[in-house]
Amino acid sequence: MNRDLMEEYKKILEDDIQILDYEDLRYSIFEGPENNRQEYQIRIEKIGDTYEVYMTADRAGVMGKYEFKDIYDAFHQFLSIMQDTILSNRKRVRDGDPPEYSCQLWDK
Numbered sequence: 001m002n003r004d005l006m007e008e009y010k011k012i013l014e015d016d017i018q019i020l021d022y023e024d025l026r027y028s029i030f031e032g033p034e035n036n037r038q039e040y041q042i043r044i045e046k047i048g049d050t051y052e053v054y055m056t057a058d059r060a061g062v063m064g065k066y067e068f069k070d071i072y073d074a075f076h077q078f079l080s081i082m083q084d085t086i087l088s089n090r091k092r093v094r095d096g097d098p099p100e101y102s103c104q105l106w107d108k
Contacts, residue, residue: 013029026041027078040057
């Protein structure tokens with residue numbers, strides 16, 4: 001897939017993230033599987049002819065990898081994981097448990 005199309009896809013997803021006000025989450029969009037890794041980060045990568053969506057855990061290990069042929073199915077999963085991350089960390093904070101990492105979205 002050409003670089004221009006990947007940049008266009010990245011811009012679409014970044015626009016969605018901005019509209020949802022999720023910019024403070026840890027995420028990576030098409031950075032390469034080994035680049036820019038952080039703990040508890042939501043990632044989307046283009047690997048061969050599939051799109052992989054997953055979240056890293058502590059020590060940046062991989063949790064629950066999803067594979068899609070359709071970019072928009074991958075986008076949906078990526079944004080769904082973002083929402084789940086916010087909700088689960090808000091619940092942790094509400095219940096007096098520590099969140100995965102410090103983020104202003106847990107306090108809303």
